[in-house]
Amino acid sequence: MRWGVIVFPGSLDDRDALRATERVLGDEAVPLWHKDRDLHGVDCVVLPGGFSYGDYLRCGAMAKVSPIMEGVRAHADAGGLVLGICNGFQILCEAGLLPGALVRNRSLSFVCDIVTVRVETSDTPFTMGCRAGELLNLPIKHGEGCYVADEKTLAEIESERRIVFRYTDRGGRVVPEANPNGALANVAGVCNAGRNVLGLMPHPEHAVERLTGGEDGLRILRSVQLWCGQHGAGERSAPTVVSGP
């Protein structure tokens, strides 16, 4: 399959996402420049971590109006896969492609750690290779990862099983001590109603090798591979819209 990784000015984990998909997974992966509109026929577009445009205004506020986001929106509308990691998650929320928002960590400090997240649903292209309830150890590193949404939105994404990952302790329990940033309901990742757009704060692309952070991130990236394999990756003519729950 073919991955695209957007390079915004201030993207930082773009090279890591390219390495994970290209070198570790052995797929084709291309950088996508923020000033372009064309996604060059990729199957899954990754919005990587970083501080796009410096994030001096509000995380993702500038990136959402960059030219490449027109391409991302069209890709998402056509059912193509979009994976927003960390800053990418923030951008997708800002752009309205995902519900809710990410605000400053409760601690007011940047936090870098390895956390445990529980896969809440395997009914997405990003988790179809996982078991619901499966625990993954993934790195986080962010200053603004506290997920918030109004009550109605939260109830909606809960009922539609669109909360894809939650922070848990090592035993898989959703407890306040396991919440690294104060996110509502320990939310670590959510998807859109079409289930083809996922945003998450943890970094799967940083957990793809035993030597450097473990391999649990591969569970997510390989799910995408699997899904694309089943849905005719590379045949961009007829984008498949994934059905809701």
Added chain:
Amino acid sequence: MIATAPAGQPVAADAAAEHGLTPEEWSAILELLGRPPTLEELGVFAVMWSEHCSYKSSRVHLRQLPTTGPQVLQGPGENAGAVDIGGGLAAVFKIESHNHPSFIEPFQGAATGVGGILRDIFTMGARPIAILDSLRFGAPDHPRTPYLVKGVVAGVGHYGNCIGVPTVGGELHFDAGYDQNVLVNAFTIGIAPRDRLFRARAAGTGNPVIYVGARTGRDGIHGASLLASASFDAAAAQKRPAVQVGDPFTEKLLLEACLELMQTDHIVAIQDMGAAGLTSSSLEMAGRGGAGIVLDLDAVPLRETGMVPYEILLSESQERMLLVARAGSEAAVQAVFARWDLEAVVIGRVTDDGLFHARWHGTEVCTLPVSALTERAPVYRRPAEESAALEALQHFDVNRVPEPVDCTHALLTLLESPNLCARDWVFRQYDQLVGGNTVVRPGADAAVVRLEGTRRALALTVDCNSRYCKLDPYLGAMLAVVEAARNLVAVGARPLAVSDCLNYGNPERPDVMWQFQQGIHGIRDACVALGTPVVSGNVSFYNETDGRSIPPTPTIAMVGLLDDVETFLTPWWKAEGDLIVLLGRSREELGGSEYLAVLHGIERGIPPWIDLDAEKRLHRFCLVASQERLLRSAHDVAEGGLAVALAECSLGGPGLGARITLEQGMRADALLFGESQSRMLVSLRRRHLGRLRDLARREDVPFTVLGEVRGSSLVIGDLIDLPVEAARARWRHALERRLSG
């Protein structure tokens, strides 16, 4: 402020004093020029002849350091040093101080310190792959300490996190000697193709001088001369305007644009605008290349209106670079920077007249011989004399110190003390992972970073025990080098080279100058013995407030190489039943120890002795043993002694206990907490005991089986019984509690 005279007009002697120049230096300027300087020229002299830029008090001594070796590709004198790490790659690195600004404004001071050292690295054509920091603060209960620690840590984190270079290690020390002068030393290492190192030597008459990056504002004027080259007094806070403000986003763009441009052949020379901004970058490039330079100050991109040439020349606005391109390459250079939305403006040309010309509004405001500002800058051999108080400080009678009644309690007290407790609170605020090559994260003896696309890895550490240096500045400096090397060996790496950051008090004081000389001698002797040349570094003098100097602090950053990344080691125990062995010999040495300071409030005595030959044998042994995969863990025995080292092996990683038997033969506290050098704790599978013992015999390394990994407590004979889980929580949270309480 100083800049009051009209542009291009001559000034008189009183202006020189305001610029921090001595009457002798003023006379020297008159003699060099044969006329009084203009205000702009005086400003240029003041920064170029400042201690910070000219190294006038340290230069004669720095020459004694070993700087060559087969691995050295670039020694001191460029933006950073470089060593060969095989596979056609060079490691480019340097450590630098940002002490004075960080005390005045901790967040921006620390952030711009990181920004500056990053530029030094990518200026050489290397992509930065890791940052380490060495931080020193006053007593934790000093009212200003928590504010400074929080600001500095957030500032270091901010810059590294936002530019996407991982901060993989460092050190943090507290000592009342830093109450009024904190130390913020930042280290960066980058990787470049060995044959594509860029240097800062202007050449080629007519070649364009191009300004790139952020616009010039009024920030940081006289940061180098008045802030970094003078002691603090009650008015220090008023120097806040001399602290710069960092913008890591612009620097990230600058980094990517520069590295992209460096793939081409357009660049002749490149230098970052750090201390003394446009002035020092242009003069140093001209000086190294033996060229002249003409600058058109009207062309410099400005952030605000109404700036005068004096300000343009001396601004220390961040995230700016100056480069000399090949004539005709202007458009190509500009195209690369435009892609990254950065300005690139031709502001001058290289000349062959050996002069520095700066023009503004049709007036030549500076016409100075380049050599007058660079190689003919003053050089001082300042008087040096040992302080009369030192001998008394070294005198210490251990027999007057009562032995602890409860050794477990003493150990717990040490594990919760500010200098020995876990640093998780600091490192959690740093992105340790971006780049995807961090193999050993902060908290081990040294960080390990894989070299992308190879089997090799670099090991990195920064070290200094300033109490040792206070009690014996020669021995202390030596121990800093030796401990750095031992930390690299502990993770399985062969030490390659050093970058040093020499933080001292006021060099005009003979006792400080003596400390400095002794420090240089200590580094020299240890580096020669270990074969680790000094390839880059920085001197920070005037770390003094109201006549009180900091403890001498020669921070040593050392870089090592693992030929096979898979052989890396971490300190903690791996599996029940593994044997625990102490390498090296314990002596009754308590002088200058953390134990005496924490439990008895005594900071006296003579630091532990070092036998450099024994140290080298230990290194050889450990490297062979790790390469042959005979070890499961290795940990340097350092501050806090054997008991603290054993506890650290239990508290980190999986949190396994140990059963230890120690042969007594000395006071229990010296046995447990003495800091004898050249010792290492290793654990191994039982079946490897014979081979390891043979190897130790061959390398003549003292070898003692202490016990085994077992249970959930650390038990040392009948002296200590420490439940790991409970101790771990206290050790981990001690720092945060202390800073918030």
